[in-house]
């Protein structure tokens with residue numbers, strides 16, 4: 674099929690409706706947890722201010738990743754690798770619901786960051 678090469682978003686057909694609903698739920702829970710944490714970190718009671726700031730930055734990064742994942746849900750491309758387009762295995766998504774890359778691409782990216 675030559676149309677497969679065109680850049681239209683393809684729904685991640687490897688995920689069942691139930692799996693997608695579960696992952697969406699995990700993302701929502703994580704979003705709430707990170708937002709709660711961000712509020713706590715703005716007025717940390719038992720942390721060094723420098724450490725709290727680092728944690729707060731990470732918290733905002735996590736929130737951005739989660740929001741990006743929600744966008745992929747809207748586009749119907751959630752669960753597909755953003756680099757190579759491969760289906761990301763459900764087990765990986767369950768462990769890291771905001772994952773945007775398959776393991777092969779992710780490990781390549783991690784290496785290139787070092």
Ligand SMILES: [Zn+2]
Pocket residue numbers: 754755756757758759774775776777778779
């Ligand atoms: Zn990939």
